[in-house]
Amino acid sequence: MASRVERIEQIEGSKAVARAVAACRPQVVAAYPISPQTHIVEEVSRLVRTGELTPCQYVNVESEFAAMSMCIGASAAGSRAYTATASQGLLFMAEALFNASGLGLPIVLTVANRALGAPINIWNDHSDSLSQRDSGWIQLYARDNQQAVDLHPLAFRLAEELSLPVMVCMDGFVLTHAVERVELPGQEAVDAFLPPFRPAQLLAPEQPMTIGAMVGPEAFTEVRYLAHTRHLRALTVLPRLAEEFRAAFGRDPHAVLGEAHLEPGGTVVLAMGSVLGTLADAVDELRAEGLPVGLLGLTLYRPFPAEALRLALARAGRVVVLERALAPGVGGIVSADLAAALHGLPDPPEIRTVIAGLGGRPITKASLCRMLADATAGRLPELLFLDLERDVVERESGLLEKAPDEEGAT
Amino acid sequence: MTGTRFYQVGSYAAGNRLLDPASRAEQSRAGRPNSLTMGHRACRGCGEALAARYVLDAAERATGGRIVTVNATGCLEVFSTPYPESAWRLPWLHSLFGNAPAVAAGVAAALRAQGRTEVRVIGQGGDGGTVDIGFGCLSGMFERNDDVLYVCYDNQAYMNTGVQRSGATPPAARTATTLPVGGDPGAPFGQGKDLPRIALAHGIPYVATATVAGLRDLEAKAARAMDLHGARYLHVLSPCPLGWGTGSGEAVRIARLAVESGVFPVFEAVDGEITGVERIRRPVPVEEYLRPQRRYAHLFKPEPRPDVIARIQQAADRNIVRYHLLDPDEQAAQGS
Numbered sequence A: 001m002a003s004r005v006e007r008i009e010q011i012e013g014s015k016a017v018a019r020a021v022a023a024c025r026p027q028v029v030a031a032y033p034i035s036p037q038t039h040i041v042e043e044v045s046r047l048v049r050t051g052e053l054t055p056c057q058y059v060n061v062e063s064e065f066a067a068m069s070m071c072i073g074a075s076a077a078g079s080r081a082y083t084a085t086a087s088q089g090l091l092f093m094a095e096a097l098f099n100a101s102g103l104g105l106p107i108v109l110t111v112a113n114r115a116l117g118a119p120i121n122i123w124n125d126h127s128d129s130l131s132q133r134d135s136g137w138i139q140l141y142a143r144d145n146q147q148a149v150d151l152h153p154l155a156f157r158l159a160e161e162l163s164l165p166v167m168v169c170m171d172g173f174v175l176t177h178a179v180e181r182v183e184l185p186g187q188e189a190v191d192a193f194l195p196p197f198r199p200a201q202l203l204a205p206e207q208p209m210t211i212g213a214m215v216g217p218e219a220f221t222e223v224r225y226l227a228h229t230r231h232l233r234a235l236t237v238l239p240r241l242a243e244e245f246r247a248a249f250g251r252d253p254h255a256v257l258g259e260a261h262l263e264p265g266g267t268v269v270l271a272m273g274s275v276l277g278t279l280a281d282a283v284d285e286l287r288a289e290g291l292p293v294g295l296l297g298l299t300l301y302r303p304f305p306a307e308a309l310r311l312a313l314a315r316a317g318r319v320v321v322l323e324r325a326l327a328p329g330v331g332g333i334v335s336a337d338l339a340a341a342l343h344g345l346p347d348p349p350e351i352r353t354v355i356a357g358l359g360g361r362p363i364t365k366a367s368l369c370r371m372l373a374d375a376t377a378g379r380l381p382e383l384l385f386l387d388l389e390r391d392v393v394e395r396e397s398g399l400l401e402k403a404p405d406e407e408g409a410t
Numbered sequence B: 001m002t003g004t005r006f007y008q009v010g011s012y013a014a015g016n017r018l019l020d021p022a023s024r025a026e027q028s029r030a031g032r033p034n035s036l037t038m039g040h041r042a043c044r045g046c047g048e049a050l051a052a053r054y055v056l057d058a059a060e061r062a063t064g065g066r067i068v069t070v071n072a073t074g075c076l077e078v079f080s081t082p083y084p085e086s087a088w089r090l091p092w093l094h095s096l097f098g099n100a101p102a103v104a105a106g107v108a109a110a111l112r113a114q115g116r117t118e119v120r121v122i123g124q125g126g127d128g129g130t131v132d133i134g135f136g137c138l139s140g141m142f143e144r145n146d147d148v149l150y151v152c153y154d155n156q157a158y159m160n161t162g163v164q165r166s167g168a169t170p171p172a173a174r175t176a177t178t179l180p181v182g183g184d185p186g187a188p189f190g191q192g193k194d195l196p197r198i199a200l201a202h203g204i205p206y207v208a209t210a211t212v213a214g215l216r217d218l219e220a221k222a223a224r225a226m227d228l229h230g231a232r233y234l235h236v237l238s239p240c241p242l243g244w245g246t247g248s249g250e251a252v253r254i255a256r257l258a259v260e261s262g263v264f265p266v267f268e269a270v271d272g273e274i275t276g277v278e279r280i281r282r283p284v285p286v287e288e289y290l291r292p293q294r295r296y297a298h299l300f301k302p303e304p305r306p307d308v309i310a311r312i313q314q315a316a317d318r319n320i321v322r323y324h325l326l327d328p329d330e331q332a333a334q335g336s
């Protein structure tokens, strides 16, 4: 039998992901450095240089826009294409991101999640990938480095089955720079799981094809409708592939949802990414004290697994959505999707939004426990900024909005 | 369609009907590939359509039909691919306005990774997609020496969006954003990019300029470019009847006047060194080139602007000296 596990290592998340990507045998990697993605592409470039990843063209490009554009060309020419970025780099790619999905090109992109400026901030939150929510990319969020590793072969497989691009999001620094125990999948097992790329459309002189025609009003809606239905197919294809993955590698990749302790009437906290680790500890602690608290991790964010969430949350009393990004003027981003998904349930749970960990602010277990205890007691406001420093807010707003008549006021 | 009707009306070029078949122009061969086939939606007399057809047919022949094409957004892309139709008979991809050089480089990287180096890549775009929004990607492609021939069809403005100024719009020309009003009518002097010279400075294997007035030359340059590997750049002056305000039968004549006046130098360079120029056979003052174009009408009436025309003449004269465009004999005669 092919080795399921090549080795178990204490390894940095970025390196682990780079090795997993290499095992997927991308043929073209074009990347531009940005913290905290750098270690991923450095390691991939090293693997290409040393011949451990071959045949592969690693291209040092002049921008993220060029990186994604090169991936578009490479993918259309029939090569498995990969890149990684974060934050401003993802925004710089934005125009090409929509294009890659519109053209149906199965590119895989790792996002080392980082806040968006201004103010410039290199630390982690999810505002970068969530800003590309409607780019037509499938979005997966890893809770730890093991899952980040596992999601990559799965992402290539999914992308190529659907002919759609997939974004694997992992928290910058928190995961990318953390050294953890990770099982790296064996090359033979990955080869068995991920067959060579067979493109659905190909630029080849043998069979000339026009890709990227100009579509007018008479057919644009139809083309977009088809894109929507194809995107939705991930909801059925991904669970099947996850099952195959489990059979091949002996691990459940929790590709759609990961849940624990969901019980009728209880409070469930829903979150994406590395905060799920701290949340699991907090939930355990509160449950030991007898509080009915459960946990739901969201791996697949686009397409939004509305049906799976309805099933999981139908009997919850209250859902706290812990969000790592902010939609200014609205509040939570995931909360809005969840509210739409739960709409029409006979006895829908109350939804609360908690904005936490923006720009790398640590999310401590103590704060989470306090917040969840408040939630179960029904004391949580509709929108809460966790650990907001009131004195900083007051000082800054005082500076910004210094009104003349406030001077001298007590 | 059969039969060939290729000869240049009113030109000083020899027609090729008397040549032996082997040395005839690609377009005069019955077996020409028609890469960009009839029925597309270009305006009548479009220089860009003419140039693209010549470049790609010649490149097809030079490579035995093993080409992949990548196109920037612009007239050429829009008029050739109205879904569900396509005027392209070779593999063709459109992605965005500003990324054709990078997409083409990605195709080249993929072919290299697959060991399919016999398949060659051509990127193409208008002057806007090339000198402005796609410039970063183009420079990156040059700097990495990616195995791509990039062709710029220079019609000197953003035609597809309604004739606005680009970084290649010449001084004094009227566009929708450089109107002939105010003290300095038209596009300003001292701005804009001379991309062939910027390409030269990258030291890439091949840089050439050409026009639709020298179609045999254009074919030959496209073919020569396909004989070489690495980053190659071909800049083709492609008059636009709509944007320049010229008759639909005039693209070739106007392009010839651009060459003969020195406004557009035609040269070829290998590894950053100029190896050949097209000499001016019948020198003309720039006025002869400017006068038939409505985009320069404000230089002639209601108020003639000999001062502006003189500045354009100066630039043309500088080209003539810089690129040695006149025959030494003729130059001596001119000087006397």
Ligand SMILES: Cc1ncc(C[n+]2csc(CCOP(=O)(O)OP(=O)(O)O)c2C)c(N)n1
Binding pocket: B048, B073, B074, B075, B076, B097, B098, B125, B126, B127, B128, B129, B130, B155, B156, B157, B158, B159, B160, B161, B166
């Ligand atoms: C990012 C972006 N900005 C603007 C446009 C609008 N746009 C499309 S084509 C074009 C001008 C094309 O000009 P040029 O490259 O010179 O080609 P031409 O149409 O003149 O052949 C512009 C501005 C676009 N498609 N994408």
Ligand code: SF4
Binding pocket: B041, B042, B043, B044, B045, B046, B047, B048, B049, B075, B076, B079, B155, B159, B160, B239, B240, B241, B242, B243
């Ligand atoms: S506007 Fe100009 S470049 Fe565009 S199709 Fe018409 S003639 Fe050609």
